[in-house]
Amino acid sequence: MTEVTMTVNGKSVSRPVRGNELLVEFLREQLRLTGTHVGCDTSQCGACCVHVNGELVKACTMFAAEADGAEVATIEGMANADGSLNVIQQAFQDHHGLQCGFCTPGMVMAAAALLKDNPTPTEAEIRHYLQGNICRCTGYHNIIKAIMAASGQDAGKIAAE
Amino acid sequence: MYSFDIERPKSVADAVAALGADEAQPIAGGQTLIPTLKQRLASPSKLVALSGIEEMKYVRRDGDTLVIGGGTTHGTIARETAEHFPGLAGLAARIGDPAVRNRGTIGGSIANNDPSACYPSAALACGATIVTDKREIAADDYFQGMFMTALEEGEIVTEIRFPIPEKSAYMKFEQIASRFPLVGVFVAKFADKVGVGVTGASNDGVFRWSEAEQALGSNFAADAVSGLTAPDASDMISDLHGTGAYRAHLVGVMTKRAVAAAS
Numbered sequence: 001m002t003e004v005t006m007t008v009n010g011k012s013v014s015r016p017v018r019g020n021e022l023l024v025e026f027l028r029e030q031l032r033l034t035g036t037h038v039g040c041d042t043s044q045c046g047a048c049c050v051h052v053n054g055e056l057v058k059a060c061t062m063f064a065a066e067a068d069g070a071e072v073a074t075i076e077g078m079a080n081a082d083g084s085l086n087v088i089q090q091a092f093q094d095h096h097g098l099q100c101g102f103c104t105p106g107m108v109m110a111a112a113a114l115l116k117d118n119p120t121p122t123e124a125e126i127r128h129y130l131q132g133n134i135c136r137c138t139g140y141h142n143i144i145k146a147i148m149a150a151s152g153q154d155a156g157k158i159a160a161e
Numbered sequence: 162m163y164s165f166d167i168e169r170p171k172s173v174a175d176a177v178a179a180l181g182a183d184e185a186q187p188i189a190g191g192q193t194l195i196p197t198l199k200q201r202l203a204s205p206s207k208l209v210a211l212s213g214i215e216e217m218k219y220v221r222r223d224g225d226t227l228v229i230g231g232g233t234t235h236g237t238i239a240r241e242t243a244e245h246f247p248g249l250a251g252l253a254a255r256i257g258d259p260a261v262r263n264r265g266t267i268g269g270s271i272a273n274n275d276p277s278a279c280y281p282s283a284a285l286a287c288g289a290t291i292v293t294d295k296r297e298i299a300a301d302d303y304f305q306g307m308f309m310t311a312l313e314e315g316e317i318v319t320e321i322r323f324p325i326p327e328k329s330a331y332m333k334f335e336q337i338a339s340r341f342p343l344v345g346v347f348v349a350k351f352a353d354k355v356g357v358g359v360t361g362a363s364n365d366g367v368f369r370w371s372e373a374e375q376a377l378g379s380n381f382a383a384d385a386v387s388g389l390t391a392p393d394a395s396d397m398i399s400d401l402h403g404t405g406a407y408r409a410h411l412v413g414v415m416t417k418r419a420v421a422a423a424s
Contacts, residue, residue, distance in 0.1 A: 002167065019167040019208065020198070042196055044338075046260065055236070055263040061195045062264060065167045066212050113259065131340070132258025 004068040008033070009077030017064040024048045024059035026067075027074060035075040035105050039134070046133030049106035049113075050074045056113035058132070075105035078112065088112055088150040095155060097146035099137035106133050111147045120151050123158055163204045169213045173319055177294050179209045180315035187211055187317060189269025190234065192261050217268065217319055227325050231268025231292075231318040238267060247424055248329025252279050252347065255333070257340050268318040274366060275341075276307045276398065281367040282347040282358030283331060284321065292320035307366040326351050328381075328423040332415045333361070336402050343403055344411035346370075348419040350381050357416060362397050362408045373416050383417040 001016040008031060015030050027033045027050070036059055039047035043061040050059045051073040080086050085093065088111050098104045107130070114121055114129045121129070126147050127140075135143065145155040170176040180187060186205035188194050190212065197203050211217065217232030220241040227246050229238060239254035239262065256262055256279055270280045271291060284291070284300040291298045293316045303311045312318070326349035333345035342361040349356040355377040357370040370392060376385045391413050397405035 019165045020162040022195075041199065043192065043261065046258070049260055052263075056260045057263050058260045061192055061261075063167055063191070063195075063208075063210070065169060066191075066210050068169065110259070129259055132260050 002065050002068075004065055006067050006070050006072055008072045009074060019063070019065065021064045022060055023050070023052075023057075023062045023064045023067050023072075026064035027059060027072075033074050033076050037102055037105055039102060039106075044132075044134065045103065046106040046110060046130075047103050049109040049133065051109060051113060054116070056110055073109075075108060078108060088115070088147070091146040091150035092143070095142050095146040095149055097139070097143045099135075099139045103133060103135045103137075107135070107143055111150065114147070115151055120153060121147070123148065162198045163201060165205050166207045167210055168207060169210045171213055172216060173214060173294055173317060176209055176211055176214060176317060177315065179207070180317070182207050185209055185315070187272075187315075189232065189272065190265035191269075192257065192265040193269070193273055193275065211266075211268070211317065212264075222325075223322075225325050227323045229267055229321050229323070231271070231320055232266050233268075235262035235265050235267070246323065246325050246329070248326065248331055248347070248349065249283055249323065252283055252331035255279075255331075267321055271303075271321060272310065272312060272318045274304055274308055274310045276363070276366045277336075277341040277343075277345075277361040278367075279331065279333065279342060279345055279360060280321075282345055282360040283323070283329075283349070284358070285367055285369050286329075286347040286349040286356035286358035287323045287326060288356060289324070290322040291318055292322065293317060294319055301369075304367050307364065309366065324351070326356075330419045330422040330424065332419040332422060334411050334415060344408050344415050346412065346415040346419050348377070348416060348423055350377070350423060354378055355381060359392070359412055359416075362392070362412055364396055364398055370412065370416065377420065381420065381423075383420045386413055386417050386420065389413065 005014040037047035039045035048059040149155040184206040188208045217230040219230040235253045235256045243250040270278045289300045291303045328350040331347045333342035336343045344362045345360045347358040357373045360367045391409040394405040394409040397408040399405040
């Protein structure tokens with residue numbers, strides 16, 4: 001076991017971890033932050049996406065020990081300070097950007113990472129950026145609409161498919 | 162996963178020392194190795210994580226050479242080489258997906274030499290130099306077949322030096338589920354030669370398509386590839402995603418597209 005210290009959603013945490021303990025296991029099982037989902041555990045689906053030092057990563061494909069000293073942000077830290085949904089989360093609700101909701105935490109974290117670098121992405125840029133996030137309800141259309149709306153753009157411009 | 166210890170050195174020297182332990186194995190971005198460990202296809206006693214080594218993360222231009230630290234992620238390379246070497250930036254920007262690009266590194270890709278990895282084709286086409294903690298190796302000598310390289314046990318890829326071509330482009334035909342290229346071709350035009358590196362296609366791993374290099378050397382145009390015989394299909398990978406003949410055909414198609422797109 002190795003002791004790791006990291007900041008998760010603004011709070012400093014220190015815990016012993018196993019060498020082979022994944023970041024997603026650390027978040028879900030040690031910290032009980034179960035909003036970060038494990039869909040595939042093979043780095044394909046993106047349900048486990050979190051931010052490490054501001055960058056989008058798949059928490060199932062990184063060891064907890066590698067996050068020692070890092071700033072980690074998960075879906076639990078995305079809401080506004082007063083507990084209301086942030087602009088991306090609200091847009092997902094408004095535009096029905098989720099059906100079963102399993103992929104949603106990863107989608108919201110990916111959307112947040114995209115909008116940080118590219119505040120007004122085109123539809124094509126959003127689709128390209130979400131290549132690593134799979135929605136098995138296949139609800140992509142409304143996810144794209146939600147992200148367009150969250151970036152202050154006219155979501156109605158996207159052609160129906 | 163089997164159980165193992167993990168160590169996170171801060172310098173190349175400390176990493177090399179840590180790799181001296183029995184059955185210790187380096188891990189770069191882990192985007193290939195972690196899935197491999199989950200399948201219990203590897204059982205190191207200790208992983209030496211290279212991700213904490215800041216001295217291996219850089220992109221800089223040195224005259225006509227682009228010098229990239231082995232620990233630099235695909236995402237950083239996509240951003241920081243766009244101005245000097247757009248062909249390489251385009252390659253890096255289309256590896257995997259954004260989250261994978263934020264972890265995976267060029268050193269890890271070059272060290273693993275997956276037969277479908279993207280960077281090895283660029284390294285071969287440009288005649289790059291692979292720098293390790295011990296020595297410098299020419300790309301032509303470095304890649305030695307599927308998952309085989311000139312690296313010795315515990316040797317770390319610390320830097321890759323790319324001669325910057327006048328024009329270049331990478332074109333890949335994606336295997337849509339894995340996003341690895343079914344066939345990928347990197348074309349690099351220099352003042353005195355043209356390099357064509359092919360990945361994903363051959364049972365022998367990445368290779369240079371020398372007939373195309375010669376043809377393009379005298380006429381750098383997509384049409385120059387049209388008259389060439391495709392590489393021997395019997396040497397090509399054949400699997401449920403495509404037959405050897407299909408891959409051999411794709412080599413020509415991707416080469417033409419890369420020449421047409423080169424900038």
